[in-house]
Amino acid sequence: MLLTSAPLASADEVRDKQWPLTVYDAEDVWKTSQGEGVTVAVVDSGVDASHPDLTGQVLPGKDFSTPGSQPHNDPDGHGTGMASLIAGHGHGPGRASGVMGLAPKAKILPVKADDGKAMSEYWPEAVRYAVDQGVEVINLSFVDTGATPGTRGAKAIAYAQANDVVVVAGVGNDGGTVHYPAALPGVVAVTAVDKNLKPWSNANTGKGVTLAAPGVDITSARTKTRSGYSIVSGTSDATAYVSAIAALLRSKFPDLTAGQIINRMVKSADYLGNAPDKETLGYGIARPGTAMRMDIPKGPKEGPLAKAPSGTESKGAPAEGDDSSSKESAGKKKKSSSSSGLLIGVGIGVAVLIVVGVIFAVLRSRGNRGNGGPGNGGPGGPGGPSGYPGQQQYPNAAPGQAYPAPPGQAPQQGGPYGQQR
Structure with missing residues (x-):
């Protein structure tokens, strides 16, 4: 099952609080892949490459929000947290302290797109830059309600x-x-579950949810807190974990397309005791070990998610063997099957008429289907139309605090856990 309750053997408080490593049985997962040779772009507030859990993992990158600045400057700390969940390697003897990412040997390309005011202005260009640098995965742990189809953001995706x-x-x-x-x-839309693998009540729902991952009470690296760590909740963290799973898979299966990697993730996901509900959990909770080891056909290159139309792209298709396609598609399959039955035993002339009629109906239906995406966005959440809505604040920040935290110091929590950006 690869979602277990085996305890972590660690005396480090920060590591002990990383419950996702326990449920994912990370030590076993890492026997198959650790994300070697894969680069994940973190389009965010920057990534602090000096954090002890990220040293050597962070590439130069670029800052699009402040010309001349470095993407390693992360005054907010959000991007550093996401990077640590993806590719953190811990620190200290045996790297037994601090945060371990789920893909600890992947590299992070920091692409800063947040000047604290108008992230929506910068992230589309940041995405294009990341693609041109040859990344295999892009992590977008933010919302921009203005990034509707046809906009700069949509075209960058x-x-x-x-x-x-x-x-x-x-x-x-x-x-x-x-x-x-x-x-x-075509975007892998991620929601959050808690340590009991139940849906997080604050997560958005509806048509378009793809996968779920741990996102409640998540310990991550964080700049500008006294300890260098924080515990927060949000779909941002769940997104980082799914990006890490994508990195594990891209390392394990370098011959698969992006769509086929997504196919492995959705076909290996499971509701794990939750009632099947695609609008809440999508295809289910992502399972890295199962995704790497399960016998899953490659499927179409486009993968299971529809993509934005262009002159060179296919529309995409349901995951191979997927029985959860749309009612419209199911109806067409059923109608086609019924037509085939009617052809059995009828005269040649009648058969020809039926075939012509079916072809006409299908062509007309296809012409009316359009290029619908996985879901529609809603109004902006707390925090404005773009950015990291509902960010938990940490009032005891200590700018320039050296790492690591003093022995025995707990991760910064800052009051009741709010919604993370």
Whole structure:
């Protein structure tokens, strides 16, 4: 099952609080893949490459929000947290302290797109830059309700998909419908579950949710807190974990397309005791070990999610063997099957008429179907139309605090856990 309750053998408080490593049985997962040779772009507030859990993992990158600045400057700390969940390697003897990412040997490309005011202005260009650098996965742990189809953001996502990149984004934290860019066609839209693998009540729901992953009470690296760590909740963290799973798979199966990697993730997901509900959990909770070891046909290159239309892209198809396609598609399959039955035993002339009629009906239906994406975004959540809605604040921040934290110091929590950006 690869979602177990085996305890972690660690005396480090930060590591002990990383419950996702326990449920994912990370030690066993790492025997198959640790994300070697894969680069994940973190389009966010920057990534602090000096954090002890990330040293050597962070590439130069670029800052699009502040010309001349470095993407390793992360005054907010959000991007550093996401990077640590993806590719953190811990620190200290045996790397037994600090945060371990789920893909600890993947590399992080920091692409800063947040000046604290208007992230929506910068992230589309940041995505294109990441694609041009050859990344295999792009992590978008933010919402931008203005990134509707046809906008600069949507076109940047389509550019990434046309270049065989897995794009992962959070659905949002305000309890509404799936936000953009997660709602764009072809994007892996991620929701959050708690340590009991139950849906997080603040996560957005509706048409377009793809996968669920741990996102409640998540310990991650964090700049500007006294300890260098924080515990927060949000679909941002769940998004980072799914990006890490994509990195594990891209390392294990370098011959698969981005769509086929997504196919492995959705076909290996499971509701794990939850009632099947695609609008809440999508295809289910992502399972890295199962995704790497399960016998899953490659499926179409386009994968199971529809993509934005372009002159060079296919529309995508249901996951191979998927029985959860749309009612419209199911209806067509049933209608086609019935037509085939009617042809049995009838005269040649009648058969020809039926075939012509069916072809005409199918062509007309296809012409009316359009290029619908995985879901529609809703109104902006707390925090404005773009960014990381509902960010938990940490009032005891200590700028310039050296790492690591003093022995025995707990991760910074800052009051009741709010919604993470």
